[in-house]
Amino acid sequence: MEPGMIPIPAMFNRIAESRMANQGVNSGRRRFLTASTAVVGGVGAIFAAVPFIKSWNPSARAQVAGAPVEVDISKVEPGQRLTVKWRGKPVWLVHRTEEQLAALGKHDARLKDAASEQDQQPAYARNPQRSVKPEMLVLVGICTHLGCVPRYVPELEPQPFDSEWQGGFFCPCHNSRFDLAGRVFDGSPAPINLEVPAYRYVDDRNIVIGVGPEGAA
Numbered sequence: 001m002e003p004g005m006i007p008i009p010a011m012f013n014r015i016a017e018s019r020m021a022n023q024g025v026n027s028g029r030r031r032f033l034t035a036s037t038a039v040v041g042g043v044g045a046i047f048a049a050v051p052f053i054k055s056w057n058p059s060a061r062a063q064v065a066g067a068p069v070e071v072d073i074s075k076v077e078p079g080q081r082l083t084v085k086w087r088g089k090p091v092w093l094v095h096r097t098e099e100q101l102a103a104l105g106k107h108d109a110r111l112k113d114a115a116s117e118q119d120q121q122p123a124y125a126r127n128p129q130r131s132v133k134p135e136m137l138v139l140v141g142i143c144t145h146l147g148c149v150p151r152y153v154p155e156l157e158p159q160p161f162d163s164e165w166q167g168g169f170f171c172p173c174h175n176s177r178f179d180l181a182g183r184v185f186d187g188s189p190a191p192i193n194l195e196v197p198a199y200r201y202v203d204d205r206n207i208v209i210g211v212g213p214e215g216a217a
């Protein structure tokens with residue numbers, strides 16, 4: 001054989017090696033693409049699982065000043081809770097469902113202050129729903145025991161911390177329980193209901209937190 005020529009069997013081996021190498025790159029690339037798609041899909045799933053409304057913050061200037069803050073509630077779907085910050089505190093806006101509202105009247109005997117006699121809400125919210133409009137609950141989200149932020153547990157079904165649970169807020173710090181009007185259950189260390197702040201409707205879509213309805217006490 002002349003110098004520089006490759007024997008035919010060796011040439012086939014080189015071609016085969018080259019193909020295998022390419023296949024390795026391609027399958028590696030396919031693996032990368034699959035992994036990338038999976039990650040993107042995972043992120044999408046996370047976004048889908050978390051309600052699109054998580055929180056909303058007024059301008060830093062408004063926060064510093066403790067000024068009233070205006071909130072657009074038009075996108076808060078039934079069952080959802082929107083959290084905003086007002087005077088450095090979390091304020092919840094919960095769009096209660098018909099079912100959740102109906103459940104409010106079923107457990108008065110288990111509450112410390114079912115009729116909201118303690119001064120924890122403006123006069124215009126001293127009613128069974130503790131709100132201006134029945135469906136929209138507005139509450140300061142700070143436990144009246146030692147100041148933790150309770151969890152929103154909207155399900156109307158037994159929970160490990162309450163076998164008769166009908167939706168509400170649970171403070172895991174020391175197991176205080178509140179219903180979906182922010183009323184505290186007997187047996188909770190929290191002494192009084194959650195606070196309803198002053199607020200008023202600007203129109204059907206917007207609420208201002210920090211001021212009551214015109215002419216209200």
Ligand code: FES
Nearest residue numbers: 143145146171174
């Ligand atoms: S701070 Fe909520 S139960 Fe103690």
